[in-house]
Amino acid sequence: MIEAEQLTRRYGRLTAVDDLSFRAEPGQVVGLLGPNGAGKTTVMRMISGFIAATSGTARICGHDVRREPLAAKRLLGYLPEGAPSYGELTVHEFLYFVAKVRGLQHGDMHRQVDAAVSQLDLGEVIDAPIDTLSKGFRRRVGLARAILHEPPVLMLDEPTDGLDPNQKRDVRALIDAMARKRTILISTHLLEEVHALCNRVLILARGKLLADATPAELEERSRYHGAVSFSAPGAGVARAMLERMQGVVAVEVDPLDGRVTVVPQPGADIFGEVQELLATQGLKVTEIQLERGRLEEVFRSMTSSATGLPA
Amino acid sequence: MSAVFAIMRRELRSYFVTPLAYVFLVIFLLLANGLTFYVGDFYERGLADLQPFFEFHPWLYLIFAPALTMRLWAEERKSGTLELLFTLPVTLTQAMLGKFLGAWVFVALALALTFPLWLTVNYLGNPDNGVILAGYLGSLLMAGNFIAIGCCITAITRNQVVAFILTVAVCLALVMAGLPSLHDLLAGLLFGELASAVSDLSILHHFSAISRGVLDLRDVLYFMLSTIAWLTAGVVILKLKRED
Known part of the structure; x- marks a missing residue:
């Protein structure tokens, strides 16, 4: 469990994180989403105990990071931004160094290092100095290091940054597999990652918490929630009719591929009617879809105003 | 305690991962021996002891200790591994101690490698080996002092060159304060007691x-x-730097 209580961090006159409170429970994968410079990394650094909060506090499984830092750090697996590691060490040396600093028992140490190596598929580079590895491997070494002691709380700062699509999928599968019993907080600016991984999203902009919701709830806030989009040759003729339809706010046509999106009034169900109209017009619809909403649009409208919740 | 030793071992490993450590050892040994024979008049004195050897140690450490310690914290700050180390369950004191011991053990190794000189003096004459042992112990203690100064100063900055120069300056001041000429100069300006x-x-x-x-x-x-x-001052600096 992670608890943040009115966390605030100021750098001189700049407030990087402003009065942030939330609570993440086991089984949750919480995505900390925000544009660059929103304060995601600062939040994680305060929760990990790396920097001190100007005011407020954070607890890991009930242990205050300031008053019981060692107890809190034992329960936390943390991947800092950029996955730093001691580049001159080999993967093997690095993982054993961390295991020893963590004071893992001798028998457990071998088992846990082996488990982390196989989970992150590091067997082939185990004796290579970390400096000689590719960015993807280095990130995996960082992840292996973070999960080494099988912590109940994981905090990963941009875990898939710099990975290729296959590696991203592997890391997401790994996080997914670990999620059941653990509390996981990941920071990201990738919306696809939120879709793929998180069952809860915190949107942060300029240090303020703008939203705390599930991805589905956020999608409902989108003007595209319940919109119907379709591709059909010669759809231009239907445009005027669609625009006149009950419950339709706008009809947008993608200038590139001619795909038509019919935007409904909030709460209106227009899917059936649109289908009917297309059928009566005799259009050959190659593909039609009921949209759940666009996270990207919600994210943009929230974080660009950044003063509060948009209407 | 295992955390302290793990950090110490990693520091030692880092020294030897590049040829730099070996170059460093060789230069240290060349200088230590060269100064003894050419500047210290080891033969001309006609005494079977190692005083001309130990005499130069403060001046040797003045350069070597800062070179050893400059990277200890500055490098961690620069490469971002500080965040890694400080989010592991170790106290600042343990981390500082581990790094200090890493550098100190390296110096102890360098010092131990001067043993041929001890063999030489035993071959040439009949030295008081108790005195020599005391000299070695004292030299090691003094090296620890220099290294502790370096450990403190490298915690201030992320720039290794700055750490090196500042450490040399502080060490130089602490060595020079004991020169008889300075003492006489100060005695003329201030009270003799001061x-x-x-x-x-x-x-x-x-x-x-x-x-x-x-x-x-x-x-x-x-x-x-x-x-x-x-070392305590260094820990306080690390703590303060974390607050701002």
Whole structure:
């Protein structure tokens, strides 16, 4: 469990994180989403105990990071931004160094290092100095290091940054597999990652918490929630009719591929009617879809105003 | 304690991962021996002891200790591994101690490798090996003092060059404070007592007796307390830097 209580961090006159409170429970994968410079990394650094909060506090499984830092750090697996590691060490040396600093028992140490190596598929580079590895491997070494002691709380700062699509999928599968019993907080600016991984999203902009919701709830806030989009040759003729339809706010046509999106009034169900109209017009619809909403649009409208919740 | 040793071992490993450590050892040994024979008049003195060898140690450490310690914290700050280390369950004191011991063990190794000189002097004459042992112990204690100063100063900055220069400056001041000429100069300007107090704080002052083979408890205490004080100051700096 992670608890943040009115966390605030100021750098001189700049407030990087402003009065942030939330609570993440086991089984949750919480995505900390925000544009660059929103304060995601600062939040994680305060929760990990790396920097001190100007005011407020954070607890890991009930242990205050300031008053019981060692107890809190034992329960936390943390991947800092950029996955730093001691580049001159080999993967093997690095993982054993961390295991020893963590004071893992001798028998457990071998088992846990082996488990982390196989989970992150590091067997082939185990004796290579970390400096000689590719960015993807280095990130995996960082992840292996973070999960080494099988912590109940994981905090990963941009875990898939710099990975290729296959590696991203592997890391997401790994996080997914670990999620059941653990509390996981990941920071990201990738919306696809939120879709793929998180069952809860915190949107942060300029240090303020703008939203705390599930991805589905956020999608409902989108003007595209319940919109119907379709591709059909010669759809231009239907445009005027669609625009006149009950419950339709706008009809947008993608200038590139001619795909038509019919935007409904909030709460209106227009899917059936649109289908009917297309059928009566005799259009050959190659593909039609009921949209759940666009996270990207919600994210943009929230974080660009950044003063509060948009209407 | 296992965390301290793990950090110490990693520091030692980092020294030897590049050829730099070996170059460093060779230069240290060449200088230590060269100074003894060419500047210290080892043969001409006609005495079977190692005083001309130990005499130059403060000046040797003045350059070598800062070179060893400059990277200890500055590099961690620059490469971002500081965040890694400080989010592991170790206290600042444990981390500082681990790094200090890493550098100190390296110096101990360099010092141990000067053993041919000890063999030579035993071959040439009949030295008092107790005195020589006292000299080695004192030299090691003094090295710890220099390294503790470096450990403290490297915690201030992320720039290794800045750490090196600042450490040399501080060490130089602490060595120079014990030069008799400075003492006389200060005695002329200030009260004699104050001038003596300045030279009492000097590393050179406390080592000169040791290099002659007199391991006085007060000198030993000076080096130990000074080492602890500098390391503590370093921990305080790390703590303060985390707050702002």
